[in-house]
Amino acid sequence: MNASKFLVLAASLLMSATAFAAGAHSGGHGTGSGEPGKASEATRTINVEMHDNYYEPESIDVKAGETVRFVVQNRGQLVHEFNIGTPSMHEAHQKEMQMMVEHGVLKGDHIDHEMMEMDMGDGHSMKHDDPNSVLLEPGESKEIVWTFTEKADLEFACNVPGHYQAGMYGDIDFE
Template sequence: MWIVHFGQDWRPPLKCQPPGRRTKYKQETTMRTTNMMKLLMAATALAGVLAMPAAWAAGAHGGGHGGHDMGAMSADMKKKHDAMEAKMNDTSAFGVKGDPKKATRTIRVEATEIMYNLKSIDVKVGETIKFVLVNKGEQAHELTVGDAAYQDNARQMMTMMAEMGMDPASPDHAAMHAGAGNTAIAAPGQSKEFAWMFTKPGKFEFSCNMIGHSEAGMKGAIT
């Protein structure tokens, strides 16, 4: 005698069914199992997608540049990063952030692929100059003034940022230079400016330190 549980999908035991029915029943069972697996996989994928915004938000507020969690860096890398950033803020060898209202002249520097329209700039000690970077190229460019050691450190920092998956053209990169005030970063079609006062004599440089740009000749001399 078969015991029937009402409300369930009841079928006679498989061994009691005709051979043709057994095959069909196995096919239906396999199909149900496959569909359940698909639903489970879809639910898992959906849960992952829904969790992504929260992860991004956590990364964006994790104390890193461009949403990158600086806490994920190794101790040695963080030490190197902090040392580079300290050098980025030290401009004592060539000048200080200037007041645009006190600029005695404006120098327009146009950026294309991959070059500036100027190769050299003459300045005087104590002079405040407003630099205007006009990006006529097809990718982001920057204009940084400094001595050779400063420019080399800036390029190393740019390489580290790229290795960490950070966008060198992001607002966070611009914010990193804001304290020193000697850099302008412009997206294609944009114009950015800053004022700089040269406090010491010497041979300095202006350069685009986006990876590979300075090496390709996107730089000039400041004398």
């Protein structure tokens, strides 16, 4: 590779990594939809199963001000995400998740955790650690505790490339 192509590639990777880290993976895509909650304040627990391109349940009812503990299990054969946010947040996050595929972090049925930790420049990584989201390999289970601070246009979704488009999202309805 000649020097000019290398510099263009390096600059684009650095810009992408900076944009990536400035998005979901440092500030969280849940901004505006609520905030991390305290487990001791959760009023109920909702079990969520992720299957290959659908969730059980398909929709969730919440109240403004309510703190909910989500126990999320990946029952599918692929890596899946449970992410609470607005439709526009999911659209932006899908681009970041595509970058994770392009860089070899997401590999269909598993996550390359070593690549996820890799320094993408300026101390940023592809670590997926937002409080409103979990990224799970098949068989894994994790929890999210979330306080829905006010009524908003929200949904939960899997933003792994192609999954949202295949129907892997559900509505969060306010009572």
